[in-house]
Amino acid sequence: MKEDFLHYLWKFKKFDTTNLKTSNDEDITIVNAGQYLQMAGPDFFNAQITIANQKWAGNVEIHIKSSDWYIHHHERDEAYDSVILHVVWEHDTEVFRKNNTEIPVLELKNYVSKETLEKYQSLLTPKSWIYCEKQLEEINEFTLNNWKERLFFERLERKSIKIQELLVQTNQDWEAVLFCLLAKNFGLNTNGELFLKIAQSIPFSVFRKESFELENIEALLFGKAGLLNIEKEDTYYKNLHTRFNYLQHKFQLEQSVFEPVQFFKHRPDNFPTIRLSQLANVYHSQHNLFSKVINANSIESIYDFFRVSVSNYWQNHYQFDKESPKKNKMLSKSFIDLIIINTIIPIQFAYAKSQGKDISEDLIRLMQNVAPESNTIIQKFSSFGVKSKNAFDTQSLLQLKNEYCNKSKCLDCAIGIELLKKS
Structure with missing residues (x-):
């Protein structure tokens, strides 16, 4: 037996409410069972109950046993002085308020049908x-x-x-929040938290300003991800490395040390290098993205925002210095669906x-x-x-x-x- 079952019985009156009596054999009539607010204090507020022809208004507390009143120290708590009825499954002791007045008890097990229990x-x-x-x-x-x-x-x-x-x-910057959420979801389960940290480490005002130059925002993302930390012969790598050092100095960006990005157990199309490049391309191709997202009222328009690929270099690479067969690597419909959902x-x-608007029906329609x-x-x-x-x-x-x-x-x-x- 659990208390939530007793709450259910009382809330929906799933017991025989005729001829109810207290443990002291006084007649009980439930006028109003009260409000089940599930907050601190008694279980049901503002109940109305007639006991021995006297109408009472107040609160109802529910326990498995009467003695739970003392186990929970309600006798010391003034919030329980307003309890007009103690509803229990088993009555094993009398209970008193803080001022020592006795509280009427209803032993519920005498009124619940065998069928309901089964x-x-x-x-x-x-x-x-x-x-x-x-x-x-x-x-x-x-x-x-x-x-x-x-x-x-x-x-x-x-x-x-x-x-x-x-x-x-972000000091209430909705555009920066969208950037952080997108970064987290582009990282999927494995790199999501790391991608979020990367986005948080780049002031969005800087990222937005540099988004007109694709290689600059790729440099920011790859640099912060720790993917530009070692010497390589790759020309594109050297370009990003130079750009990142310049941008870091120009905007006085803090040095960030994060855990390494994870390639292990990922399909190549989900490699962090590919997802970071796709994220950069989203912001390079879609300026004022937050405004577009908030005002989007069709799935088709959202798909359009994210119909991007990787930069040219990543079309025939999955990692720096390792060439692979050329592939466009567009964001898939299933991946965009995850972005829409999350x-x-x-x-x-x-x-x-936050604007006091109800768009419930629109959200349901989009998700459907x-x-x-x-x-x-x-x-x-x-x-x-x-x-x-x-x-x-x-x-x-x-x-x-x-x-x-x-x-x-x-x-x-x-x-x-x-x-x-x-x-």
Whole structure:
């Protein structure tokens, strides 16, 4: 038995509410169960309850056992003086407020049906992957779609935390934040954090000023990545090395020492050299990128912004001094989709929120035009009957698995609540 199950029972009145009595045999009538705010203090606020023909307004606290009141030291906390009813599964001791007045207790186990308990126990019985995996197909489409929408925006809220941190670090410079986010996502999982550090180490005002000269911004990125630190005979390498030293002196850039970029286990097209060159080409070809991104209202226009290749040198190289067969190395549609999912949509959401605008429908529409992601979580959901048509679906399901299923928060989940309600 867990407290969140008792919260669920009380919130939705999933017990026999007729002939309720306190542990002292006084009649109870629930007029209003109160607000479940999930914050510090009592569990349910502003409840209205009649006890022994006396109407009370106040808060409700819920525990597995009455004695938990003392284990949590509520008798010392004035915030709990407003509790008008202590709802417990098992009543094992009387409880008192800080002023020594006794609090009425409702022992809930006497009013919950066997069927409700069996549903709860069945839902939380460990399965091979998630608790409700064998029941997912029973969920009606309306419930699932509404829940997906909430999950999608919860995930965006979580991604916004990093954006807010970057805004503080960049003195509220949205263009610099976009640059940092793009750099991180161009680095993928292996080099993402390093690419982010590289972007943060270059003042965006400098990067923007030099973006008209492609070799200059390549020099800045490669130099900060530590890829220009040793002597090589390659002419292009020497050119970038010279440019980086000049720019570093001109703009008084700090010396940065980061961990080495990772080539290991990457396909050649994902080598850090290729991704840095593509990032440089994005900013060389798209000036005022932030303004374009924020105002983009179609997937096609976003694809246009990122339809770039590498510079000429990298068309027949993957590393300095090592020539390879010529290849254009355009950003793929699937890679741009990752940029849309992890950078464009989150920054559109965060910026609109900062401006007091609601663009929820626009964001959903954009994401519904992006191909679904493919990973083990999405494949598992599909095997249990929950198919993904687009990136809106996959982002919602990732939030569901990571923040609800993995944390056993079934009673905070619309799917879990729906299953418990089913007859």
